[in-house]
Amino acid sequence: MKKPLIMTPGPTYVNEEVRRALSREITNPDLDLEFYEFYKETCNRIKKLLKTENDVLILSGEGILGLEAACASLIEPGDRVLVIDNGIFGSGFGDFVKMYGGEVEVFQSDYERAIDVERLEAFLEKDHDFKLATLVHCETPSGITNPVDKICPLLKKYGILSVVDSVSAVGGESLQTDEWQMDMVLGGSQKVLSAPPGLTFLSISEAAWDKVLNRKAPITGYYCNLSVWKDWYSKKWFPYTQPISDIYALRAAVDILFKDDKALERHKNIAEAVRKSLTAAGLKLYPKDGYSNTVTTFMVPEGTVFKDIYEEMLKEQGVMIAGAFGFLKEKVIRIGHMGENCYEEKIYITLKALDETLRKLRVDLKAELHRVFIENI
Secondary structure (H helix, E strand, O other): OOOOEEOOOOOOOOOHHHHHHHOOOOOOOOOOHHHHHHHHHHHHHHHHHHOOOOEEEEEEOOOHHHHHHHHHHHOOOOOEEEEEEOOHHHHHHHHHHHHOOOEEEEEEOOOOOOOOHHHHHHHHHHOOOOOEEEEEOEEOOOOEEOOHHHHHHHHHHOOOEEEEEOOOOEOOEOOOOOOOOOOEEEEEOOOOOOOOOOEEEEEEOHHHHHHHHOOOOOOOOOOOOHHHHOOHHHHOOOOOOOOHHHHHHHHHHHHHHHHOOOHHHHHHHHHHHHHHHHHHOOOOEOOOOOEOOOEEEEEOOOOOOHHHHHHHHHHOOOEEOEOOOHHHOOOEEEEEOOHHHOOHHHHHHHHHHHHHHHHHOOOOOOOOHHHHHHHHO
């Protein structure tokens, strides 16, 4: 069976150089001092990617591990935490906050739009007694990018730590961790970096470290306890055995991204062209603003169901696209144009396959998706 073209918003296609890195001969990462240097150098490369001088860690676990580790390490029972919510992942942060004893206050924003900074500022003027705030850079299910460049400095103005899920944005959206005063930024291997799923990386500011290391209540658990990492390099000791092959692959993926000085521009241009092709054909985008440069979400056309579109695309066209979950289940279709997926030929093939699929399912398209894409790229 021919392998499908994977055009989902993560995991993404994995470059052959990254696949080869996975097959490198391994050493014992607990005992080999050269691996400690390799890990540190890889963290330093990620620091450059995140535009930060803050500490960076790579954790063994898919991106959700970073979200939980941040909450487990920062939140003490009774802490007030502001959950900035305009989507499925933004809302989901609240579950982790409650799990570790925090008191949740939700700032609810329109689920079809980027977070309204003026409304948030008005909210904070009245109530800003929070230890930290959680927010999402790119809401992957809805295809919305939030203005973290404005939100995080606003939080810092009131002395509120920011914990930012940037899993689907790092590498595909502009990100200036230090300039934007972001305390914890969370990323994942399987999105724009296009490495295999399985790793979280995160940056931690000095202010965040201070809260982690000077708690009254002990941190619940071990695997999500960031405090055990504080002196890993000076002690030459990892809290647990590192997934060495995955880290080799991540390093290769980061190096590939650094060779591409037009990555951000390419993500922006392709995303805009995809949206223009969909709207020209009469399809409706889910977001009303704040469009993501890494994933486009649009409504399932009337008269069709997602299952039929997905199966036709996969079985007959050889292209895998994504739906969503939660309140968007069966309502939207998602195309991931991030990392190794974000190239003209792959998007052209995807849109041509989608065009043929929708016409076969009797959707009245007003233009040919792939042709409009090429005209606008």
